Amino acid sequence: MAERPPTPSLSQAPLSPGLYLVATPIGNLRDITLRALDVLNACDVVLAEDTRVTAKLLNAYGLKKKLERYDEHSAARAGPKILEMLEGGARIAQCSDAGTPMVSDPGSRLAIEAIAAGHAVIPIPGASAPLAALTLAGLPTDRFMFVGFAPPKTAARRTFLAELANIRSTLIFFESGPRLSASLSDMAAVLGDRPAAVCRELTKLHETCVRGRLSELAADPKLDDPKGEIVVVVGPGEDEVATEADADAALAEALTRLPPGEAASEVAKALGVNRRDLYRKALALKDNR
Incomplete structure (x- = not known):
């Protein structure tokens, strides 16, 4: 049995009522922050996209908390109950399966509802796959735009990419392994043959980052249906000289x-x-x- 990592000394400071958006590790469990552990330890309930995933994190740090499911399927049913708990002064921690809540995550609905109802919403920052990939890609970081998943079908994907073609910023996409090669080909055709990077399994044992032009990456056999979580970072297009x-x-x-x-x-x-x-x-x- 693997040895459990030592739990850092947790803060004894009282936790104020509100909804805490807690960033969780995207791979390596040691990427949890001390403040996130404080919140998870002191909160009344932890909302999880997948309770099994969040339970592994809590168990790794010896935290025994009440877990409730909150995802796109349970939001309509669970939302009113959670807002009622907040009204009563509850301290609720909301976690995504990995990374920062609200980023390509169903938790945005609850945060918007909590804000509209006048409840405190507190971000607990930490791991983020888009930012980790941006720092690893070797592309400009002064201006960037996270665009999430492109549509799965070619025609819709190309229309989606065409809307991004004139944006002079580094673009950050999520993508799945089976669609990666086709998506890279469409990016090269619509955005131009820009420099890019494909980052896979960030912070995990088999973390990789393959850099090159979009056309090169699309033809790379190593990127033909790779496994794991994938972030594609595409550099900004070259500015045209004004006449x-x-x-x-x-x-x-x-x-x-x-x-x-x-x-x-x-x-x-x-x-x-x-x-x-x-x-x-x-x-x-x-x-x-």
């Missing part, structure tokens, strides 16, 4: 709303062109009106 005609059209439109100096600044920032030249054109356009 003089583009700048003139944007400047003319901006001048209908702004004075010359502000119009020149707005267009220069948006298109990456010289502000001084734009300002001269803006003054000339104003004088000709």
